[in-house]
Amino acid sequence: MKKLIVAGDSYSDLNYRSGVLPNLDTSKWKKWPEYIAEHLDMELVCLSKTGKGNEYIYSALLEYITNTPKEEIGAVMAAWTQCHRSDYQEWGLWSTTRLDNEGDVHYWTEKTIRYYLSFQLLCERYDLPYAHFQMNELYEGYIDGLRPTEDEQVFEGKTPEADTIWFEGNVVMTHHGLLELFTKYDKHINNFIGWPPIQEERCSNLYDDYFMTSKMYRPNNFQMLSKVVGDNGENLSKYTISELDQHFNDLGNKKVAEILIQELNL
């Protein structure tokens, strides 16, 4: 049986536990990588870890793939996360800070896109079937103002009103710079479901102004979380755990798997 290798953050973590609902048994439902492995009849190797960023995702895949006989690998999937996380290792363990202390949002986004490409190179170098996609927001959450996490709100008493980290740059100029990044890398991107991973309504009318007139326009671009819960969160209660914890529930994980199976013609 060949291996399906998956890496991502909490939305792809088989051992995800809810910080705000600690008594909730999240192990009672299957996660999307398990549905995909079952569908493909492959053995699942899931490297996903809650809270981790894109450096972790790329590094975990690189290390696993380079150390595994290539004939044992059936497929590889990367579910990318927010660009502003910063991963590092200490005592052999991966840690993450939610907001990188160095650099700006343009750099973090470009760094993530470089990880997209490095991941492609890795799989193409060894002729491995692969796909990747943006699981949650890439940079929009940072530009909109980085709100305290659910855990920080429940356990540390932080509030969005008092503890949101506001973006201090020029929003319109920054959006334009970021959209230009997608144009710059467009021709190099392969097997990316939903490319370019931008939430259109979060870019207000910039998306229309910029992309409708350019060859970059993609009618079916998406980020997975928005695709599942709806651009305005209309399916939030159906596909996520609760208002307090907006990670996928049983139905949400199934929905992610269905979207991937459909998009990839699996």
Place this chain on the structure above:
Amino acid sequence: MKKLIVSGDSNTDLYFRSSFHPDWDFSYKKWPEHLAEHLGMELVCLGRMGKGNQYIYHSLFDEIIKTPKDEIGLVVAGWSQAMRKDWQENDRWESTQVEQNGDLLSWVTKTLRHFISFQMLCEKYNLPYIHFQMTDLFEVYINGIKASDEPDWGLPHFQPYPGDQVKDTQKILNRLVEYDNLINNFIGWPGLRKEFEDQGGGFNVLEELLGENFDVQMERGLVVSELDDHPNEAGHKAIADLLIKEL
């Protein structure tokens, strides 16, 4: 004419300036220029003073991605110290001498990942490439960082290594062994100082050519001065000659 694409730190920077000798003229040819001349290629030199391995990998990545592949004749990476951190702000690359998060083993491992990613990048596009450790990979940090006299670089006092020197050195050597079968076209692999010769330490280019300590460096006369141990004009020629021989 095909392109020779090179990246590295101050030892690969065509515009190198010494903070010890601000009035000296350093406009002599650097090793990438000698190499390009020898190969009959047009030089694209991305080497920048103070930069680390993240910069080196990403600068090569960006250049290779945007260049038509049939225009590229050779790619060369002259890797730097593992503990440096690089990032971009307002489109400008910035660096610190020592990364604040993580530990030495993780920084070495990250550098090894850059080695592998660099190789995959070149191999994917069938580009001829070589890489090598230009200066200390980790030894300068594990032996304690010397006080820096340079403005805006390092600290003005000795920084002892914060971990267990012996145990951590062994962990790093073990990690290098783990990556051994993944490394290709690396001159002097694994690029360590002479003190690790018995453990298959290979060499780093500066130590190999310029000398392993102050006395040898002065005797060979390939460094800028007794204050500044960057390669001088003859030192750059020696680096180019070594690479030409290896190629």
